[in-house]
Amino acid sequence: xxxxxNLDKVTAQLQKSPTKVLMxxxxxTLTPIVKSPQAAKxxxxxxxxxxxxxxxxxxxxxxxxxxxxxxxKKKVNLDNIIYSGNHGLEGEILKxxxxxxxxxxxxxxxxxxxxxxxxxxxxxxxxxxEDKRLVLSFHYRMAGKKISEVKSAxxxxxxxxxxxxxxxxxxxxxxxSVRPKTDWNKGSFAKLVIDxxxxxxxxxxxxxxxxxxxxxxxxxxxLKSGITVKVGKSVQSKAKYRLENTDDVFKxxxxxxxxxx
Numbered sequence: 103x104x105x106x107x108n109l110d111k112v113t114a115q116l117q118k119s120p121t122k123v124l125m126x127x128x129x130x131t132l133t134p135i136v137k138s139p140q141a142a143k144x145x146x147x148x149x150x151x152x153x154x155x156x157x158x159x160x161x162x163x164x165x166x167x168x169x170x171x172x173x174x175k176k177k178v179n180l181d182n183i184i185y186s187g188n189h190g191l192e193g194e195i196l197k198x199x200x201x202x203x204x205x206x207x208x209x210x211x212x213x214x215x216x217x218x219x220x221x222x223x224x225x226x227x228x229x230x231x232e233d234k235r236l237v238l239s240f241h242y243r244m245a246g247k248k249i250s251e252v253k254s255a256x257x258x259x260x261x262x263x264x265x266x267x268x269x270x271x272x273x274x275x276x277x278x279s280v281r282p283k284t285d286w287n288k289g290s291f292a293k294l295v296i297d298x299x300x301x302x303x304x305x306x307x308x309x310x311x312x313x314x315x316x317x318x319x320x321x322x323x324x325l326k327s328g329i330t331v332k333v334g335k336s337v338q339s340k341a342k343y344r345l346e347n348t349d350d351v352f353k354x355x356x357x358x359x360x361x362x363x
Contacts, residue, residue, distance in 0.1 A: 105331060105343040105354060115329055119308045121160050123299055125292055127313035128167040128174060131333050134348050135275060137244055139232060148352060155359050156182045164295055166288050168279060168317055170234035188237045189317055190291030195298050204236060208282045211268045212238060215280055218259045226252050243276030274315050288317055289324030312351060
């Protein structure tokens with residue numbers, strides 16, 4: 103459902119609690135998808151809006167991303183925000199650091215995989231690896247006509263480790279994320295955030311999440327009673343509502359800020 107055509111339903115849900123937890127993805131939600139992840143940058147307008155939202159009484163702001171925690175914090179660079187990196191494997195909740203425990207055997211496997219994937223990157227133009235310590239992101243959007251060949255080479259490398267249940271592979275927008283095999287994901291982290299806040303305020307907050315990627319589906323599934331919004335044209339999603347693009351996200355966040363006064 104289009105958010106703009108259902109603002110009455112969203113408003114009614116927001117009024118169920120004086121406390122709101124607004125959770126957001128980064129790439130493709132707060133900033134447009136670009137060829138190189140390092141080129142992604144928050145606009146001045148979006149950063150100022152996030153700052154205003156983070157300062158509102160009764161509103162907790164969280165950014166949950168596939169980026170590393172260190173990279174995400176540098177990109178956003180705002181205080182009074184809950185941060186999560188590497189698809190929920192690391193984060194900061196209310197000034198408390200969090201890191202999901204990863205077995206040494208899995209960390210060693212990730213190092214070996216990184217070396218093997220780097221060989222693919224050396225062989226194919228436009229392919230590159232982001233080493234985020236706990237997660238490896240294999241980007242192939244710039245591989246051109248070689249995309250099918252590159253994806254096949256990638257699968258050949260990671261398949262033995264998947265079979266040994268050391269790692270799992272998440273497919274995103276022209277990127278594969280190689281991560282430890284665990285049931286913990288973005289949705290798990292979102293639930294942890296809500297539980298921490300509920301423990302502080304003693305009443306259930308209204309949860310809102312806006313995201314664009316396939317990895318955000320874990321949060322959409324977790325927040326069945328919340329306000330979930332998918333960014334983009336895809337209709338295959340567990341989210342209740344939809345926004346067209348990052349410009350739409352900006353307008354919706356302005357609207358949330360206005361009615362949260």
